[in-house]
Amino acid sequence: MELLVSLCLGVMMACGVYLALRGRTFPVVVGLTLIGYTVNMFLFVSGRLHTNLPAVISPERLNYADPLPQALVLTAIVIGFGMIAFVVVLALRAKGELGSDHVDGEKEEVR
Amino acid sequence: MNHWIVLPLLLPMLVGSIIILGVNKDIAWHRTLGLANTIIVALIAGYLVYLSATGPIQVYVLGDWSPPFGIVMVLDQLSAMMVFITSLLAVFCLIYATRGADKLGKNFHALFQFQLLGINGAFLTGDMFNLFVFFEIMLLASYGLVLHGGGVKRTKAGLHYVILNLVGSSVFLVGVGIIYGTLGTLNMADLAVRISMASPDDAALLQAGGLIFFAVFALKAALLPLYFWLPNTYGFTSAPVAALFAVMTKVGVYVILRVYTLIFGEHAGVAANVLHPWLLPIALVTLVAGAIGVAASRDLGRTIAYLVIVSVGTLLAVIGTFSVDAIASALVYMPHTTFITAAMFLIADMIRQQRLDAGSTLTPDLPVKQHRLLGLLFFTGAVAIAGLPPLSGFTAKVMMLMGVQESSSVAWIWGLVLVSGLMGLIALGRAGSIVFWKTLPLDDSGKGAYEKKPHESAPAFSLSYAFPAIALIAISPMLVIFGGPLTEFAHQAAAQIKDPVQYVTAVLGSDISALLNETEGGR
Numbered sequence: 050m051e052l053l054v055s056l057c058l059g060v061m062m063a064c065g066v067y068l069a070l071r072g073r074t075f076p077v078v079v080g081l082t083l084i085g086y087t088v089n090m091f092l093f094v095s096g097r098l099h100t101n102l103p104a105v106i107s108p109e110r111l112n113y114a115d116p117l118p119q120a121l122v123l124t125a126i127v128i129g130f131g132m133i134a135f136v137v138v139l140a141l142r143a144k145g146e147l148g149s150d151h152v153d154g155e156k157e158e159v160r
Numbered sequence: 161m162n163h164w165i166v167l168p169l170l171l172p173m174l175v176g177s178i179i180i181l182g183v184n185k186d187i188a189w190h191r192t193l194g195l196a197n198t199i200i201v202a203l204i205a206g207y208l209v210y211l212s213a214t215g216p217i218q219v220y221v222l223g224d225w226s227p228p229f230g231i232v233m234v235l236d237q238l239s240a241m242m243v244f245i246t247s248l249l250a251v252f253c254l255i256y257a258t259r260g261a262d263k264l265g266k267n268f269h270a271l272f273q274f275q276l277l278g279i280n281g282a283f284l285t286g287d288m289f290n291l292f293v294f295f296e297i298m299l300l301a302s303y304g305l306v307l308h309g310g311g312v313k314r315t316k317a318g319l320h321y322v323i324l325n326l327v328g329s330s331v332f333l334v335g336v337g338i339i340y341g342t343l344g345t346l347n348m349a350d351l352a353v354r355i356s357m358a359s360p361d362d363a364a365l366l367q368a369g370g371l372i373f374f375a376v377f378a379l380k381a382a383l384l385p386l387y388f389w390l391p392n393t394y395g396f397t398s399a400p401v402a403a404l405f406a407v408m409t410k411v412g413v414y415v416i417l418r419v420y421t422l423i424f425g426e427h428a429g430v431a432a433n434v435l436h437p438w439l440l441p442i443a444l445v446t447l448v449a450g451a452i453g454v455a456a457s458r459d460l461g462r463t464i465a466y467l468v469i470v471s472v473g474t475l476l477a478v479i480g481t482f483s484v485d486a487i488a489s490a491l492v493y494m495p496h497t498t499f500i501t502a503a504m505f506l507i508a509d510m511i512r513q514q515r516l517d518a519g520s521t522l523t524p525d526l527p528v529k530q531h532r533l534l535g536l537l538f539f540t541g542a543v544a545i546a547g548l549p550p551l552s553g554f555t556a557k558v559m560m561l562m563g564v565q566e567s568s569s570v571a572w573i574w575g576l577v578l579v580s581g582l583m584g585l586i587a588l589g590r591a592g593s594i595v596f597w598k599t600l601p602l603d604d605s606g607k608g609a610y611e612k613k614p615h616e617s618a619p620a621f622s623l624s625y626a627f628p629a630i631a632l633i634a635i636s637p638m639l640v641i642f643g644g645p646l647t648e649f650a651h652q653a654a655a656q657i658k659d660p661v662q663y664v665t666a667v668l669g670s671d672i673s674a675l676l677n678e679t680e681g682g683r
Contacts, residue, residue, distance in 0.1 A: 088333045147312060150320060
């Protein structure tokens with residue numbers, strides 16, 4: 050499971066970085082979203098990987114999953130949503146004001 | 161538990177929310193609420209400074225969940241001082257904003273309060289994840305403030321700023337994940353204890369975590385490879401916002417100082433002093449890059465934005481030696497540079513408003529209308545920022561140069577700090593002479609050919625309009641007059657920072673902090 054999870058995270062991060070380095074706002078936003086998801090997954094995994102373990106303490110269970118990363122991830126997801134929403138709106142506004150969806154606001158080259 | 165500690169967070173949050181609810185109310189209502197609250201927060205922050213200087217480190221445990229499980233706010237001398245600087249600066253920036261800049265968009269005053277909440281929170285928090293949360297609050301509010309007023313330049317600079325900081329936030333979370341995964345806690349005091357007992361197997365992970373944090377803090381503080389967003393963002397945003405942002409880079413400086421003395425300091429066992437080889441060279445290179453930027457920029461706003469980078473480079477170069485004297489002198493320099501760069505942003509804005517054609521670009525134009533007032537302010541600001549006597553820049557710089565004498569790289573620090581000061585002085589002198597002296601001969605109507613007349617339609621400023629800039633400049637001689645108590649305070653604060661045991665004792669109790677002493681002795 051560890052190998053699979055780390056592979057997934059690596060591939061997602063690579064895709065996110067690739068997209069974020071493109072010069073257009075739409076791929077950049079998608080890339081940032083992917084990076085955000087990867088980081089949230091990573092944060093979640095920092096509490097170790099378990100199957101079928103509760104995060105809530107109860108007298109019947111001997112082992113628990115660590116609840117703290119789950120709480121952290123919830124917060125991080127909410128913040129991430131807010132940020133992505135903001136970037137989308139800003140990208141739209143930049144498209145309107147700069148007349149181009151290039152992150153530097155440069156006009157389309159004629160090919 | 162002292163409830164005053166949490167008020168610099170609660171009041172801006174409450175008042176900001178109230179202002180949002182009344183978004184369609186009269187602007188006077190927004191201004192009254194915003195200003196009144198900012199002044200109250202500044203007074204409370206002043207009391208907190210007094211509290212921190214006269215007593216031990218205080219801890220506010222939210223919800224009474226005993227540390228390390230709950231969320232804590234920690235008030236030591238460093239955080240109290242930073243909160244006070246922020247609140248005082250915010251008062252003057254807000255007064256300047258009420259002269260008209262706040263009317264360009266609807267939610268300026270609410271965003272301003274949330275900005276205060278974020279900055280104060282970042283200074284007071286004692287928990288790595290909460291540091292992340294307060295960073296995000298600070299950043300979201302700053303995104304709104306940067307874009308306030310709109311315009312092509314602001315949108316473009318804002319887009320870069322937002323995207324870069326989003327990447328920065330992700331990197332921060334990676335650091336948090338690594339540190340939590342290896343140590344199992346995020347409370348700063350608890351981290352300090354556990355990292356000192358960490359096994360050598362985790363050394364690589366912990367060091368990586370520490371340096372990943374540094375990447376994020378360097379982005380906030382605008383250190384060398386990560387400062388390219390700053391000149392445009394600060395140069396093109398509205399003046400009161402740019403002036404308030406003079407303290408935002410200091411948030412980066414503050415967390416570097418906090419995290420790398422408390423958590424990754426000398427007590428940190430396998431990850432001890434992880435930043436020491438990196439900070440000083442990076443800060444010095446930043447200083448050089450900033451000085452070159454100051455000399456090269458052709459716009460008054462950008463010149464001052466580069467001066468912010470120079471000040472961060474100076475601060476961190478001095479802090480990079482990690483000696484008590486050096487840190488103390490950096491703490492004396494901190495208020496000086498924050499207030500003076502903020503004042504310069506405001507002065508540059510007033511100059512821009514009176515130069516209708518050239519604006520803040522450094523090309524010859526008609527003379528400004530009130531050349532006496534603006535010239536005097538600009539001159540005083542330039543003297544203060546370049547570190548000439550008799551203003552506070554001089555005393556602070558002398559203290560810093562004395563403070564780093566023990567360091568092995570003293571020649572580099574002395575040389576680069578002094579040369580960058582000279583470059584700043586030359587650049588500001590050139591800017592001043594273009595703005596005030598090298599003016600266009602005009603009025604070609606007959607005999608008035610050599611009479612230089614300012615723009616008739618440019619706004620004239622009363623003394624009350626210029627009050628925030630004058631007051632911010634006037635803080636500089638104050639820092640000299642009250643230099644004795646300030647220096648004493650800074651030395652105490654630096655001693656407190658360099659001794660994590662005090663911090664851990666305050667948060668976790670003396671039983672736990674004894675562990676820290678033990679590991680240090682055993683090593």
